Amino acid sequence: MEDWKIKEYSELADQILCQVYTKNNVNRMKNTIAHKKDFQVQYSRGGLLIARGYYCPSLLEEIFITNVRRGKLLARSTKKRPDYCYYFDKGKLILVQRNLDDETVRYEWIDRIGDFEYSLYMEDSDNFRIIISKYYNGKIIENTLLTYFYAGYFDLVLETYNYDQNRLVFATRKDISVFDKDHGYEDTHDFSFYYDDKKKRLKCIINGEDELPIPPVVEALITGQEAPENQRSLRETDVIKAMKQIVKGWKKENIYAISVFINHSEDEVTDFAISYNREEQQEGEERWNYAFWEQDEEELMYLLEERETSWKQLLDLTAFAVRKLQEERFFNKVFGKDIAVIIHGYDYEDVELEATRQANPNNQAKEFFSALKLFM
Incomplete structure (x- = not known):
């Protein structure tokens, strides 16, 4: 990047900092956090890789970065801590609580002045994020997202939106x-949107060349229509395709077992992710209990967006999908050996164990079930 551009963007970043990261705003943020119990609250699962999760102000993020999703709102609080808590005052979102784990939370404070909305998200005193959004007639026309790491080192996303009628x-x-x-990087992408009113379809073309898929929630935000309730049900082929795409990227790892983690609250799925564990001379419970694993999960919750799929339905679908992959010897071809695929939640319930049995038709999970009897 040219020096003059680095200077220009650095000046813009400093201007944003001076505008939003003020002592007054930090104090207002702390006050809002202290009184969060006074506000209405919503919960969501997923979306940890996207700013603000379900309520991300960008309409482009999920279109451009195809493996991130904003997650889904939960009908109620669940036993497991939700990924996000959203606090509203008189119908306006004023505070976002991001739950990184059972003990670590981060907050994003949001305020509005006229058609401008700005927010402050803090990791610590030197690492924070600022979002400034500009609206016109209720529609987003500009987004500025500044992620500030330390003096002179930052990421900046600038979005502009143009409307016709x-x-x-x-x-x-x-x-x-x-x-x-002296060093920087800049990349620009153009997005064109085309409407097919007869088929009620929206199409997005990036840089005048390739069509990009638009997630249902994002399409609903763009068109102003409700996300379709009758979207095609989740199929085992959807699960197979997603698993193949992820697992093929692991082939260099020294893997002996794969976890398909499906957590639930009653019959509602709250977590759907896939991960693995590598050979490190583990024995007994440490080798097979997920609590001891690295848990470097790849999210699959995006498969459930706008789809009514119950916990038991998902267990059955996943078991059928994994079984088909085992019968095709997919895992053996990728890793050069048979791999146990464990379908489970936190408690290894009987119905989850049955799903695991069905998913491993040639005793691929024999060692897991032996350890289960002895240690778990």
Whole structure:
């Protein structure tokens, strides 16, 4: 990146900092956090890889970065801590609580002045994120997202949206990284939107060349229509395709077992993820109890977006999908050996164990079940 551009973007970042990261705003943020119990609250699962989760202000993030999703709202609080808690005052979102684990939380404080909305998300005193969104007639026209790591090192995303007769027709996204006063990176992408009113379909073309899929929730936000309730049900082929895509990227790892983690609250799925464990001379319970695993999970919750799939339905679908992969010797071809695939939640319930049995037709999970009897 040219020096003059680095200087220009650095000045913009400093301007944003001076505007939003003020002592007054930090104190207002602390006050809102202290009184969060006074506000209405919503919960969501998923979306940890996208700013603000379900209520991400960007309409481009999930279109451009195809493996991230904003997650889904939960009908109620669940036994397991939700990924996000959203606090509303008189119908306006004012505070977002991001739950990184059972003990670690981060907050994003949100305020509005006229058509501008700005927010402050803090990791610590030197690492924080600021989002400034500009609206016109209730529609987003600009997004600025600044992630500040330390002096002179930051990421900046600049989005602009253009409308024709109240329809989004064109958008631009700039991704900027500045590492120091001499080094930086800039990438720009254009998004064109086309509407097929007869088929009620929205199409997105990036840089005048490739069509990108639009997630149902994002399409609903763009068109102003409700997300379709009758979207095609989840199929085992959807699960197979997602698993193949992820697992093929693991082939260099020294893997002996795969976890398909499906957690639930009553019959509602709250977690759906896949991960693995590597050979490190583990024995007994440490080798087979998920609590001892690395738990470096790849999210699959996006498969459930706008789809009514119950916990037991998902267990059955996943068991059928894994069984088919085992019968095709997919895992053996990738890793050069048979791999146990364990379908489970935190408690290894009987119905989950039966799903695991069905998923491993040639005793691939024999060692797991032996350890289960002895240690778990």
